[in-house]
Amino acid sequence: MKISCLQENLAKGLATVGRAVATRSTLPVLSNILMESDRGRLRLAATNLEIGISCWIGARVEEEGRTTVPARLLTEFVNSLPSGQIDMELIERTQTLNLKCARYEANIKGIDPAEFPDVPTAESLGEPGGLPLQTETFRRMIERVVFAAATDESRPILTGVLAQFYQGGLTLAAADGFRLSVTSADVGAELDETAKIIIPARALAELNRISGDQEEPIQLIVTPTRNQVLFHLTNTDLVAQLIEGNFPDYKQIIPKTYNTRAVVNTQELLKAVKVAFLFARDAANIIRFQILPGTELSPGQMIVAATSAEFGDNVSELDATVTGDKIEIAFNARYLIDVLSVVGTTEVALETSTPSSPGVVRPVGGDDFVCVIMPMHISR
């Protein structure tokens, strides 16, 4: 293998695939990055067996070939090089990669690429019916649900995001047993049949990270065996294992009615919750809300309070447009911060019925997003 490319391109490509490199694996080759010539381009690939990322960068290929080199060493070395051309040559016999850039030269010892697991690409799958999704819409949808997925592996199904397609649109839902986040949008997909898949939330979070400057629609491909999903971007492919199983029926969890609805400014509420969280973090993150309907003379109010037995307490007041009855209810501050950070509208509504019934957060002026948060209470 003999390839030349620009330092900037290589550094960027390595950063893209770097997140899929396994950090603690018993398989040494998984902490390496696969480099191979691919029809006039250089393909970089990494996988931790849960997700795999491939990235293609422009290069001049003088001699075809492939190898794997330690990800961390290669990335850090390339990042320290001056911008300019890097010439790489593989010494096949010893699996050593020789890199030259300006007056720097290095030899990095690699591992035989035959040991590297196969990372599927859109091309290797033969692109069977890729589904184009509008990038910007899809990215916002991911942002609105991934936080609600479970990080704990004890119920694997909840570490995934349910993606449900319908005529022209897509619904994403995630839940961790204590909260539920559901968003729907028209993603411009031309799809007749309805289909359901469960995608690992981690894969979607990675997709959001690497698709920042993607302008073309993201192609979604489900492998013919229906056990993997592949997102095809302009120069990058991300592949992940689908999660098998039945996602809980979330529709029945979303309350259809409410007794109290308070509409407040999103940023103000987020700020009040973050301040309360400073006090709540020692006390199980519990923050208390008091929602008071307005009178003829004064507007409605939302009072946010938190108490730490050890350090003190805090109270903030917000103006709110309140319909319905006065109520007191408590929530986990972290759950609220997560959802308020991604609502995306100026105003947000909090709906609930009793101190022990779910709190529902909805953006005002859009019915494409709903987040259900279960309340907390103090046992007596």
Place this chain on the structure above:
Amino acid sequence: MPIRLLPPEVAGQIAAGEVVERPASVVKELIENSIDAAATDIRVEISEGGQRLIRVADNGCGIPAEEVTMAFARHATSKLTCVADLERITTLGFRGEALASIAAVSQVTLLTRPASQAAGQFLRVETGQIVRQESRACPAGTIVTVEHLFRNVPARLKFLRQPQTETGHIYRVVTHYAMAFPHLRFSLIADGRLAFQSAGNGQLRDVLLAVYGLDTVEQMIELRQEEDASSPPLSVLGFIGSPSLHRATRDSLAFFVNRRWVQDRSLSHAVAEAYHTFLPTGRHPVAIVLLEMDAAEVDVNVHPTKREVKFRNPQRVFATVQRTVRHTLINRARESVTAFSSRTWPSPEWQRHRTLFPSEEGLFTTHRLAALELYRADKDDRAPGFHPDQEPQPVGPIRLPLLRVVGQVGGTYIVAEGPQGMYLIDQHAAHERVLYEQMLADYRRQEVASQTLLEPLLLDLDPLLAGVLTEHLTTLHGAGFLIEPFGGTSFLLRAVPSILAVPDVRAALLDILELMHQNDHPLADQVENRLMAAVCKRAAVKAGQTLSYEEMEQLVRRLEQCESPRTCPHGRPTILHFSVEQLEKEFGRR
């Protein structure tokens, strides 16, 4: 075979078997006599584990010449006169059997003189018969010499252990009486060597110092009884080991009831209960507990050796001991003697200690001397030029020293350094302890936060666990589980304690019910404690979980604030300490 009355020597030997079991029993009886004779200096001399010779010499009141021969008669005593006296026994002996029993199985020589008489009496008794009696010059007091113990009882002789073992038993007897009577001076000379000596200055701590050594006494805390206005008065005094001090057997537990060394399972149990969660499982505390109560409240006439007693109100004694020990442990604050503990990393502070106590490096190492000085200064409350504010630790409740996190080993242990060396912390056990104390505090304030589930979870339990759940439903509710019966063995779980907010709450709850079932305990508050311990075990970080530096830092900070940071709620240790000395020694620096 016709029924006959036993000859007196046979009856005597049978009775002796109950009182005189081994050489240590002889020493015990003789010491008790000396104490009852108001002696202030008691010397015990033994040879070959007491089998060849036991000599107890005291400076007590002595026996008048006209009563000497009576002393060896069975049921002869000066300590009681009527049955009513048995109700209020204030002397250690009272049965009038000891000397007669000893004399029945050995050769006894008695030399005694009351201070008021000019000449002493010499008496030699062999297997119960007086063989010689004469006047002799001797110091005031009594010297009893017992030779050839069990020579005429081959069966007993066969059961005697190695002389070293028997010496050990005698050592225990003498030291325990020294603890019970710190104002008396005791010495034990074994085979010509001074094995033990107490100062007799009335300070229990000084006796303990002589018995256990500085290393142990440094870690002992004086018992502080809470105000107890109830009558009849019951006082609990003594010293207990801090949780870092523990032994493999119960031998280091000693109880004295009105200064009588007794063995009582319920008292041992009371102390063990008080140490619950403080000590690693299978380890036993060190404790010297002295109970003082009205003589009428306790019956000592239970067993010939008087090692067992009966309390009129055992529950009260049990509860008072447990409460006092627990109270002292929890409030051990400044007494936790970190001031006396081993040396710190070499530092300017350390240099100052060195210059303060420059000489006498021969007997003690410098830090020991410093510690001893500190201890004395503290005790005398003079403390010239030495005040707690010079100590590296802040004044106030000192539980763990301030630790700096260094890193994590094997995804399981946190490595930290403190002023006294290196510490390894088991992250799971430490987190369990932190959560446990937090949850217990919340529970006491009735402020356990619980998190409602997105969907109520239907639990179909087997009848056994369903029974456990039904029985403890209110306790579970108090701990943050909201569970409703749903007919039969089905239940609806609506909320869980917020620290247990994991996706798989079903498995978590089943685990907890199983743990509660296994640790079924009759006492009510124990159920709560065990439930909390089970919840925390489930909620704590697991071994193998990689923690960020901030997480480790946070965990260590919170552990420092715990009441008893050294063990997890199940009694496993949370923290191992490698002292500076130990490290220096291992690396051959010293």
